[in-house]
Amino acid sequence: MTASCVAERGPAAGPKIRAVAFDAFPIFDPRPIAALAEDLCPGKGALLSEAWRTRQFEYTWLRVAAREYADFWQVTADALVFAERALRLDLGEEKRARLLGAYLELDAWPDALPALESLRRAGVRLSFLSNFTPRMLDAAIERSGLGGMFDRVLSTDRARTYKPDPRAYRMALDALGLEREEILFVPFAGWDAAGARWFGYPTFWVNRMGFPAEELGVSADATGASLGDLVEFVKAGAV
Incomplete structure (x- = not known):
């Protein structure tokens, strides 16, 4: 070992x-997701990835505690929107769709x-x-x-x-x-x-x-x- x-x-x-x-x-x-975030948001990608990932899992735990289920794809999309707004970014629909789509291209x-x-x-x-x-x-x-x-x-x-x-x-x-x-x-x-x-x-x-x-x-x-x-x-x- x-x-x-x-x-x-x-x-x-x-x-x-x-x-x-x-x-x-x-x-x-999962690293290409973070790399894509940096490509789409130069200089802000690491912050976006961290905020997105953190809120993603916080939402799963909150939904379990509250018994308000939404599937992981929806949670991931919601967390991305929150992270974008928290960092005062304006990704737009195309960039947001590309980031979400990266989860289907692992x-x-x-x-x-x-x-x-x-x-x-x-x-x-x-x-x-x-x-x-x-x-x-x-x-x-x-x-x-x-x-x-x-x-x-x-x-x-x-x-x-x-x-x-x-x-x-x-x-x-x-x-x-x-x-x-x-x-x-x-x-x-x-x-x-x-x-x-x-x-x-x-x-x-x-x-x-x-x-x-x-x-x-x-x-x-x-x-x-x-x-x-x-x-x-x-x-x-x-x-």
Whole structure:
């Protein structure tokens, strides 16, 4: 295992991992969205991206708390409008549509396909468990050439909620027919790692951005910078 992996509980200590459930962004690279924002708003792209991303997730959590559901595509569009106004920008319909459309044009990280193939060869079932709508997930899978890699493609839209609501995490249990200890959850964000651990999933945080862990009283079982680190973790004793 690489030096970037930090484990609190080794996989061999519990039941063997039989499936891996991924958030979208460990597989799909979101960086081109930020790059497009900078191209469209020179000098303001980073601020726009940060405000957009922050409000995007705040809206999902507010809507879950208030029980006022809207799907992730709508939330993403609403968050962009807020970010634009907060920064006193005037994107116009064309630029706004291009930024939203970037979510339908995501490519996989270079390490995604080799890692997924390795896990499948090891007999591990693969699933998505994402806040993305089914349309967003299907578009990214098709564009990245990952069709047929996943046993299940689970969008929290089907439960009309968002992570970290336990109802969202439960979807993988119901779909895969496994115990929660047998499903390794793989998030991109620290808050998602905390949510999965609260739910009871063993969790490997693919921390590509090198962020600190959230101060929420729980932490991932292990952390790595790439999907290669994830494969090493799984093969170290979970399968």
